[in-house]
Amino acid sequence: MSIEYETRRFEPGDALFRQGDEPDGFYVLQTGRVEIVTDGPNGSTISLADVEEGDPFGEMSIVDATRRTASAIACAPCFTMFFPREMLDKELGRAELITYLFRNVCRKLADQNREFSLHSYVDLQAARPARGEYHATLSLEPISSRMERYIGVKRLAIPKVPFVVGDGGAGSRIKHTDTGFWFDASKIKQVKASHFRFVRQESLFFVNDLSGEPGTLVNEALCKAGGTTSSIALRRGFNQITIPGRNVDFGFLAYVH
Numbered sequence: 001m002s003i004e005y006e007t008r009r010f011e012p013g014d015a016l017f018r019q020g021d022e023p024d025g026f027y028v029l030q031t032g033r034v035e036i037v038t039d040g041p042n043g044s045t046i047s048l049a050d051v052e053e054g055d056p057f058g059e060m061s062i063v064d065a066t067r068r069t070a071s072a073i074a075c076a077p078c079f080t081m082f083f084p085r086e087m088l089d090k091e092l093g094r095a096e097l098i099t100y101l102f103r104n105v106c107r108k109l110a111d112q113n114r115e116f117s118l119h120s121y122v123d124l125q126a127a128r129p130a131r132g133e134y135h136a137t138l139s140l141e142p143i144s145s146r147m148e149r150y151i152g153v154k155r156l157a158i159p160k161v162p163f164v165v166g167d168g169g170a171g172s173r174i175k176h177t178d179t180g181f182w183f184d185a186s187k188i189k190q191v192k193a194s195h196f197r198f199v200r201q202e203s204l205f206f207v208n209d210l211s212g213e214p215g216t217l218v219n220e221a222l223c224k225a226g227g228t229t230s231s232i233a234l235r236r237g238f239n240q241i242t243i244p245g246r247n248v249d250f251g252f253l254a255y256v257h
Contacts, residue, residue, distance in 0.1 A: 143251040
């Protein structure tokens with residue numbers, strides 16, 4: 001059976017849909033990265049899942065005929081297939097029993113998501129170290145497959161902070177230690193030898209710019225050494241870190257667990 005769909009493109013930070021929206025269809029991720037998030041206590045955002053390429057998402061509200069129970073946010077340039085609700089209503093109408101069963105399954109999944117949100121939330125501002133350890137950990141990964149090929153890593157766990165990221169010089173080999181990560185940034189002219197670093201204050205991770213110029217973009221907010229804002233706090237889940245004036249492909253995703 002052939003089913004019609006639309007091809008849609010999204011940029012990092014775009015919301016494919018938001019919690020509480022009326023469902024207008026569901027998606028299948030073709031390329032890129034999408035994070036499913038939900039609202040937590042005190043205005044926080046809780047990460048529920050990462051969508052893998054080839055996976056459908058957003059179908060729960062369609063089948064269950066409810067508003068969106070979570071939001072879908074693009075974390076990298078994305079291409080998706082979009083299946084409109086009108087088409088689904090027509091197709092599902094041919095199988096009333098299957099629709100009934102799907103609705104019951106989706107209600108159970110929605111209940112599980114709510115329970116997960118209530119019990120997995122960690123208030124990073126209120127969290128305090130216990131026995132020298134923190135409640136959250138931090139990892140770094142390339143923002144795109146292009147950047148992954150360039151720097152040679154898929155994900156880098158950051159064992160402790162401060163942790164510096166920067167240019168090791170033309171022809172240098174990729175090097176990462178407990179205190180930093182350096183790579184040959186000769187094709188990214190604006191990256192400085194020590195461009196930014198991760199630091200910790202109380203229970204929060206921060207990105208601290210070391211370049212002065214051009215600075216470092218953290219979730220589209222600019223910080224500059226010596227400027228009015230030299231550090232920006234990271235949120236829970238994925239954080240986009242890029243160099244101003246560069247293509248978004250040249251950047252990192254910092255993940256706060």
